Amino acid sequence: MKKPVIDASGVNLTFQTKDAPVHALKDVNLQIDKGDFVSFIGPSGCGKTTLLRCIAALEAPTGGSLTVNGLSPDEARKARSYGYVFQAAGLYPWRTIEKNIKLPLEIMGYPKAEMDERVKRVLDLVDLSGFGKKFPWQLSGGMQQRASIARALAFDADILLMDEPFGALDEIVRDKLNEELLKLWDRTGKTICFVTHSIPEAVYLSTKIVVMSPRPGRITDVIESPLPRERPLEIRDTPEFIEIAHRVREGLREGHNA
Amino acid sequence: MKKPVIDASGVNLTFQTKDAPVHALKDVNLQIDKGDFVSFIGPSGCGKTTLLRCIAALEAPTGGSLTVNGLSPDEARKARSYGYVFQAAGLYPWRTIEKNIKLPLEIMGYPKAEMDERVKRVLDLVDLSGFGKKFPWQLSGGMQQRASIARALAFDADILLMDEPFGALDEIVRDKLNEELLKLWDRTGKTICFVTHSIPEAVYLSTKIVVMSPRPGRITDVIESPLPRERPLEIRDTPEFIEIAHRVREGLREGHNA
Amino acid sequence: MKIAIILLVWIGLWWLNTRLARSAKTAWFVPVLFGITLLLLWELTVRLFGVSPVILPPPTDIALAFGSEIPTLWEDFVQTIIKGAFSGYIIGCGSAFLTAIIIDRSPFLQRGLLPIGNFVAALPIVGVAPILVMWFGFDWQSKAAVVVIMVFFPMLVNTVAGLQASDHMQRDLMRTYNASYIQTLAKLRIPTAMPFIFNGLKIATTLALIGAIVAEFFGSPIKGMGFRISTEVGRLNLDMVWAEITVAAIAGSALYGLVSFVEQRVTFWHPSQRG
Amino acid sequence: ADDVTLQLKWVTQAQFAGYYVALEKGYYEEADLDVTIKAGGPDIAPVQVLLGGGADVMVDWMPSALAARENGAPIVNIAQPFKSSGMMLTCLKESGVTSPADFPGKTLGVWFFGNEYPFLSWMSKLNIPTTGGADGVEVLKQGFNVDPLLQKQAACISTMTYNEYWQVIDAGISADDLITFKYEDEGVATLEDGLYVMEEKLADPAFEDKMVRFVAASMKGWKWAEENPEEAAEIVLEYDETGAQTIGHQVRMMGEVAKLTAGSNGALDEADYQRTVDTLMGGGSDPVITKMPEGAWTHAITDKALN
Amino acid sequence: MKNILPILTVLLVIVAVWYAAAIKMNAPWTYAQAERAGTEVTFSEVVRDTLAQERPVLPAPHQVAQELWDTTVMKKVTSKRSLVFHGWVTLSATLLGFAIGTTAGILLAIGITHNRAMELGVMPWAIASQTIPILAIAPMIIVVLNSMGISGLIPKSIIAAYLSFFPVAVGMVKGLRAPDAMQLDLMRTYSASDAQTFWKLRLPSSMPYLFASLKVGVAASLVGTIVAELPSGATRGLGARLLSGSYYGQTIQIWSALFAAALLAASLVIIVGVIEKITLRRMGMAA
Numbered sequence A, B: 001m002k003k004p005v006i007d008a009s010g011v012n013l014t015f016q017t018k019d020a021p022v023h024a025l026k027d028v029n030l031q032i033d034k035g036d037f038v039s040f041i042g043p044s045g046c047g048k049t050t051l052l053r054c055i056a057a058l059e060a061p062t063g064g065s066l067t068v069n070g071l072s073p074d075e076a077r078k079a080r081s082y083g084y085v086f087q088a089a090g091l092y093p094w095r096t097i098e099k100n101i102k103l104p105l106e107i108m109g110y111p112k113a114e115m116d117e118r119v120k121r122v123l124d125l126v127d128l129s130g131f132g133k134k135f136p137w138q139l140s141g142g143m144q145q146r147a148s149i150a151r152a153l154a155f156d157a158d159i160l161l162m163d164e165p166f167g168a169l170d171e172i173v174r175d176k177l178n179e180e181l182l183k184l185w186d187r188t189g190k191t192i193c194f195v196t197h198s199i200p201e202a203v204y205l206s207t208k209i210v211v212m213s214p215r216p217g218r219i220t221d222v223i224e225s226p227l228p229r230e231r232p233l234e235i236r237d238t239p240e241f242i243e244i245a246h247r248v249r250e251g252l253r254e255g256h257n258a
Numbered sequence C: 001m002k003i004a005i006i007l008l009v010w011i012g013l014w015w016l017n018t019r020l021a022r023s024a025k026t027a028w029f030v031p032v033l034f035g036i037t038l039l040l041l042w043e044l045t046v047r048l049f050g051v052s053p054v055i056l057p058p059p060t061d062i063a064l065a066f067g068s069e070i071p072t073l074w075e076d077f078v079q080t081i082i083k084g085a086f087s088g089y090i091i092g093c094g095s096a097f098l099t100a101i102i103i104d105r106s107p108f109l110q111r112g113l114l115p116i117g118n119f120v121a122a123l124p125i126v127g128v129a130p131i132l133v134m135w136f137g138f139d140w141q142s143k144a145a146v147v148v149i150m151v152f153f154p155m156l157v158n159t160v161a162g163l164q165a166s167d168h169m170q171r172d173l174m175r176t177y178n179a180s181y182i183q184t185l186a187k188l189r190i191p192t193a194m195p196f197i198f199n200g201l202k203i204a205t206t207l208a209l210i211g212a213i214v215a216e217f218f219g220s221p222i223k224g225m226g227f228r229i230s231t232e233v234g235r236l237n238l239d240m241v242w243a244e245i246t247v248a249a250i251a252g253s254a255l256y257g258l259v260s261f262v263e264q265r266v267t268f269w270h271p272s273q274r275g
Numbered sequence D: 001a002d003d004v005t006l007q008l009k010w011v012t013q014a015q016f017a018g019y020y021v022a023l024e025k026g027y028y029e030e031a032d033l034d035v036t037i038k039a040g041g042p043d044i045a046p047v048q049v050l051l052g053g054g055a056d057v058m059v060d061w062m063p064s065a066l067a068a069r070e071n072g073a074p075i076v077n078i079a080q081p082f083k084s085s086g087m088m089l090t091c092l093k094e095s096g097v098t099s100p101a102d103f104p105g106k107t108l109g110v111w112f113f114g115n116e117y118p119f120l121s122w123m124s125k126l127n128i129p130t131t132g133g134a135d136g137v138e139v140l141k142q143g144f145n146v147d148p149l150l151q152k153q154a155a156c157i158s159t160m161t162y163n164e165y166w167q168v169i170d171a172g173i174s175a176d177d178l179i180t181f182k183y184e185d186e187g188v189a190t191l192e193d194g195l196y197v198m199e200e201k202l203a204d205p206a207f208e209d210k211m212v213r214f215v216a217a218s219m220k221g222w223k224w225a226e227e228n229p230e231e232a233a234e235i236v237l238e239y240d241e242t243g244a245q246t247i248g249h250q251v252r253m254m255g256e257v258a259k260l261t262a263g264s265n266g267a268l269d270e271a272d273y274q275r276t277v278d279t280l281m282g283g284g285s286d287p288v289i290t291k292m293p294e295g296a297w298t299h300a301i302t303d304k305a306l307n
Numbered sequence E: 001m002k003n004i005l006p007i008l009t010v011l012l013v014i015v016a017v018w019y020a021a022a023i024k025m026n027a028p029w030t031y032a033q034a035e036r037a038g039t040e041v042t043f044s045e046v047v048r049d050t051l052a053q054e055r056p057v058l059p060a061p062h063q064v065a066q067e068l069w070d071t072t073v074m075k076k077v078t079s080k081r082s083l084v085f086h087g088w089v090t091l092s093a094t095l096l097g098f099a100i101g102t103t104a105g106i107l108l109a110i111g112i113t114h115n116r117a118m119e120l121g122v123m124p125w126a127i128a129s130q131t132i133p134i135l136a137i138a139p140m141i142i143v144v145l146n147s148m149g150i151s152g153l154i155p156k157s158i159i160a161a162y163l164s165f166f167p168v169a170v171g172m173v174k175g176l177r178a179p180d181a182m183q184l185d186l187m188r189t190y191s192a193s194d195a196q197t198f199w200k201l202r203l204p205s206s207m208p209y210l211f212a213s214l215k216v217g218v219a220a221s222l223v224g225t226i227v228a229e230l231p232s233g234a235t236r237g238l239g240a241r242l243l244s245g246s247y248y249g250q251t252i253q254i255w256s257a258l259f260a261a262a263l264l265a266a267s268l269v270i271i272v273g274v275i276e277k278i279t280l281r282r283m284g285m286a287a
C-alpha cells in the first residue's frame, strides 16, 4: 500500500479574534498521494488558504493530526519540501524581479551558474524575459503574480502549494501556463496542491478535486478524476470533462446554500 | 449628438525607468457614452490598469488628449466623479472593514445615520455582514476584495472604474455579484469601466468590449454588444453570446501572437 | 518702525521663496535664500536695536572671526569632530546595531536586556560625561565614549523596531524556504529595517556632535570646539563662539547630508523615497 | 523698597556668605532694598547676565572683568570686599614638583571660562609656554572638581584656599603629601570677588543711591559673617537649594574666606588695583589686557556707603 | 510577568560585573593610601575598603542604593535634600518641554510634507539647528529670556523642547510619507482634501514611526532639562544635584542623581511604550 504524502485526519483550526473565535477548518480528512495534482475549490473565505498554510506549517491546527511524508509539517518544512505561491505576489520591493527569483536559490545554496540558468528558464516559462531587471512596483498586477510563480518554480520542491496563482491572468496566458504546469508536473512527479476559483481549470489540471464549504470550512466532496494524465486543451470539450465540471459546480452550489 | 463621457484621442503614455523607457499606451482612441458598461480585456501587462489610471487622473498621459464629462480628468476627479476598485484590495490596515467602507463617506461628508445605513447595505450586497468589525488581515483574500468593492459602491460616483474586481472570487459568488452589478448599473445609470480576464464575464456584463494588445498597449478591437440591457444568466448559452465571446477570444489570441 | 522694517524684509523674502519653490530649476536656491533671510533678519535686529555684541554678535562679525581664525577652527574641528564625534558615532551605532541583532535573536535577552538597556542608555550625558572624563582621561577618548552612550539608544530603538517591520507574508515566504535565521536576517529583516536604521543614523549624527562638544565642558585639553566655546564665552568673544557653532552646524549638516544620500541609495524602494 | 538683583559668580556657598547674611539678617530690608540673589554656575558669565539686563550688580574676578571691559562691556568696580587672593596651584609631592622651576614638562589643571587669566599671566611671567613640550607645561581644562589630581591625571591643579584645597584633604591626601603655590606668594595675585555694575547706570543718581545702600548693607553682612562663621555657614546652607552642601565644609570655607575679606572695608585699594593691572598687562607676548584701563573702578559708592 | 526572570538574570550579571569593576577601579586608591601611610594591606582589606570609600572612582551598587534610599524614602518630599523633590522639578520641566517639542516637531513635519518651500527651505536649517551644541547656547538662551522677564520653568522647557523636537520631526516626516502609492491613489480618487488625507491616511500610517521617535524624544527632553539645570543658576532639579555632586567630588551623590534621572527617563519611555501598545492595538496594527 502507498503511504500518502499528505495525511490529514480530523484537522480543526479556530482563530482567536477579539470579538468571536472564527472556526476556519472543521474535521478535515484528506489523503494526498505522491504525484497527485489536487485542486481546492470553494467559496471565498471557506478556509482554502488556511488549509494550505497548515500543510506548509505556517499555521498550527488546533486539533486533529496532519503529517507530510510521514513527518510533521514543520519537519517537512525544515526538509525544504515546499514551494509556496501566495495569493498575493509578495515580492520583496528592494529586489529586482531577477533577484526575487534568485532568493530561494541563494537560500538553498545553488551554485552561481545554475542560479542564472534557472532564473532565465523560469522567466521564460512565465513570459517575463526582459523584465528581470525591473522592480516589482514597475510591473502590472498579473506580471507580479507570474514573477511569484516563477520564484516558486525555480527550485526543486517535492510539494508545490499554489494559492490562486493564475487569478490575475487572462485566459490565453492562463491556458498556456496551465499546460506548462501540467508538463512540469508530468516531468517531475511533484505533488501539487492548487487553489483555484475556476471550475474548468480545476477539472483540467487535477487528479483529485477537493470541494469545500464555508463557515466552518469543511470538505464536502473529493472527486477523483478519471481523465488521463496526458491532457490536450481540447479535453475540455469531452463529455467526461463536462460531467466532472458539473459535479464540482453542484458541490459548490450546495456549499453556498448550506 | 450625445457627447461622450470619456473621450480619449491619441493617448500615449511612456514610463521612464532606470534602464529603458516602457511604452505602456500607444495611440489610444476611445469614446465612452453616459451609461455605457465598458469591459477592458487584454493580456497581462498590456496597459489596462494604466488606462484606467489615466481616466482617473492618477497618471498623466504623455501625449494625446483625454476628457471626462468635457473636463480634464483632474477636474472630474475634483468633482468626485469616480469610484475606483483597485486591482489589489488596498484596505487600510488600521481600520476595520466597516470603517474602511465608511472612509469615502466620511471624506465626502455624508451624515452619520446615512453612513451606517449605506455601510450595512453594501456589506449585505457583497455578503460580508457580520465581518464589519474585523480587521483586513483577519479576512481571506476574496473577502478583502469584496470589501474593497463595497467601499467603491458605498458612495454615489458617476463613473465606476473597476480593475479586476472579481478576480479572487469563485464562480458562484462571481455570478451573483455580476448580477448585482448589472442591477445596480441599470438602476443608477452609472458609467462603468471594468477590467477583467474572463471572456464570458466581459461579454455578459458589457455594452462595449475593448480588446487590447501589449507592448506597447494598443486597442485592437472595440465590440459593441448587441445583447439587450436585461440579461438573465442564461443569456450566456445563446448563439449571440457565444459569437461575441468567440470574437473576443480571437482578438485576444491575435494580440498574443503579435 | 524698526519692527516694521524687519517684518517687511521677512515677508518679502518669504514670498520670493514660495515662488522659487514652485519651479524645479530654482528649487536649489530655496534653502540658501531661507538662510540668507535668517541672517539678514538677525543682522537687522542686532543693528537696529543695538543689541550688545556680548549678548548676540551680528553675522558679519561672526564671518570676520571665522575668516581670521581658520587654523584654530581647523585644529578644534579635528580634535572634536574627527577624533571625538566620528569614532564615537561609528562605535556607538555599530554596537547598537549588533546589540539589536543579538537581543532580537533571543527573546530571553530581549525581555531582560531591552528594559535595562533603555535604562542605562537613558542616563543623561551631562551626568555621565564627568564620570567618563574621570575614567577615560581628558583627551578625545572620553568624548568618544560620551558619544557612544548618546547615540546608542536611538539607534537601538530604531533598529529593533525595524527588525520587526517585515510583514506576515514576507516572513512566511522565508519559512517555506526553511531559511536559516541568518538568511532571514540578511535577506529580509535587515532590508526592511533599513528605513528605520537610517532614521536612527540621522538622529545619531546630530547627537554625536552635541555629545562630543558638550563632553568637553567637563574637562579637556586646551583645544576642541567645546573647549573653545566655553572659554570664549567666558572671555566674551561671542563672535568666536558663533564661528565655532557655525563649524559645528556645517559639519553636522554635511554628515547628515551624507547619511541621507546613502539612505536614498539604499532604501530607494521605500514609498517615502519613491516620492 | 527698591529692587536689586545680584548675580553671583558661582554656586551658593560661603564664598558669598556676606550677601546671604545681609539678606537673612534683614540688613537689606533695613536699607529699604528688596534683594534677589541669583546663584551662578560653571557656564554662567555674570557679565553677560549684567549686560542682558538680568541683574543690577554682579560678583566677578577683576581679571575677567577688565578683559570684558576691554572687549566692550562697560562695567565698573564699585566695591571690593575681598582683599587678598585665595587662588593657588596644589601639587602632589610625588609628582616631583618643588618649585615653579619644576613646572616644565608637567601637566597642570587650570580653570578656564575667564578664570584662566591669572594663571596665564603667571606663566608668562615665568616665561613658560603653555603649549606643552619639554620646556612648556601641558595645560588641561580642569572640570568641576579635584579629580584630576586624585586620579593623577595632572601634577598640579588649581584650587582655592577656601574650597578645593580642602576637598583634596578630605579625599584623604594629607597636607604633607601636597605642595601649594599661592598666587599671593608668587607675586601674581589678582583681585577676586568684587562688585561690578554697568557704567551708564551709575549716571542715574537713583541707581547710585541704591548701590550705596546695597554696598553698605553687604559690608555689614560680611563683617557679621567674619565674626560668626558658624552661623554664617548655616545661613548659607539654608539658601542652598540643591541640598548638596555640608555644614562642616561650609564652616571651614567661611573660616578661610574670612581671612581674605579681613583686610577690606569694601573700598577698592588702589595699590591692589594697580598690582592686578600690572600683572595682567605684564603678560609678555600675549597679555590679558593690552591697554591701561580707564574708569574701570570708582570710589563714589564706597565713599558714600562707608561714611 | 514573564519578564521578571530575564530582567533579574541580566541585573544579577550587571551587579556582579559592577562589583568587580568597583573593586578594580577603587583599589589603586586604597593601595596608594596604604603606601602613604606606610602599611601593608591584605586582599580582603582591599576589597572591604574599595566598597566603602567616601569618594570612590566607581561607587559600589549598595552605596548608590543606600544613598537613593536615604534621599528618597527617608526624606520629606518637600525637603531640598529629597531626590523626589528634585525629580519633580526636573520632571515638570521635562513634560512641558516634551509637549512643546512634540507639538513643534509634528507641526514641522506636517509643514514639510505639505509645503515644498518648507521642505526645501526649512529642513536643512532644522538639521543645522540640531548641531548647535546646546550647552553652549543654553546659558545664552537663559540670559536672553531672563532679560525678557521669563524665568523658572519656561527656559528649561524651551531647551528640553529644542532637543526633543528634532527626533520627532524626522520620524514623523518619514511616517507621514509611509503610505504606499495605492493608498494615496485611493484618496486621490475621492478627491480628498489635504487635511482629510492627513487625518485619515498619513497620520494613522505614521503611528509606528511617531512612537519610535517619541521614545527618543522624551529621553532627549529629559537630557535637555538637565542640561538647562546645570549652568542656568537653576539651583534645584536633578541637573543641579548632579552638578553640585560633581563640584564637591561626591561620586555617590552623582551616581544616585544619575540613577534617579535614568529611572525617570526609563519610566517615561515605558509610559510612551504602553501608550503605543494601546494605540496600535486599537488601530488593529499590533497583530
Ligand SMILES: Nc1ncnc2c1ncn2[C@@H]1O[C@H](COP(=O)(O)OP(=O)(O)OP(=O)(O)O)[C@@H](O)[C@H]1O
Pocket (backbone or CB within 6 Å): A137, A138, A139, A140, A141, A142, A143, A168, B015, B016, B017, B022, B024, B043, B044, B045, B046, B047, B048, B049, B050, B051, B087
Ligand atoms: N510605475 C511604473 N513604472 C514603470 N513601468 C510601469 C509602471 N507601471 C506599469 N508599468 C508598465 O506598464 C505596462 C502596463 O502595465 P499595466 O499595469 O497597465 O498592465 P495591465 O494591463 O493592468 O496588466 P495586468 O492585467 O497584469 O494587471 C507594464 O509593462 C508595466 O511593466
Ligand SMILES: Nc1ncnc2c1ncn2[C@@H]1O[C@H](COP(=O)(O)OP(=O)(O)OP(=O)(O)O)[C@@H](O)[C@H]1O
Pocket (backbone or CB within 6 Å): A015, A016, A017, A022, A024, A043, A044, A045, A046, A047, A048, A049, A050, A051, A087, B137, B138, B139, B140, B141, B142, B143, B168
Ligand atoms: N489571521 C486570522 N485571524 C482571524 N481570522 C482569520 C485569519 N485568517 C483567516 N481568518 C478567517 O478564516 C476564514 C478562512 O480564511 P481563508 O483565508 O482560509 O479563506 P480562503 O478559502 O482562502 O478564501 P479566499 O478564496 O477568499 O482566499 C475566513 O473566514 C477568515 O475570516
Ligand SMILES: Cc1ncc(C[n+]2csc(CCO)c2C)c(N)n1
Pocket (backbone or CB within 6 Å): D009, D010, D015, D042, D111, D112, D113, D115, D142, D143, D144, D160, D163, D164
Ligand atoms: C569649571 C570651573 N570653572 C571655573 C571655576 C572657578 N571658580 C569660579 S568661582 C570660584 C570660587 C571657588 O569656589 C572658582 C574657583 C571652577 N571652580 N570650575
Ligand SMILES: [Mg+2]
Pocket (backbone or CB within 6 Å): A048, A049, A050, A087, A163, B140, B141, B142
Ligand atoms: Mg485564500
Ligand SMILES: [Mg+2]
Pocket (backbone or CB within 6 Å): A140, A141, A142, B048, B049, B050, B087, B163
Ligand atoms: Mg492591471
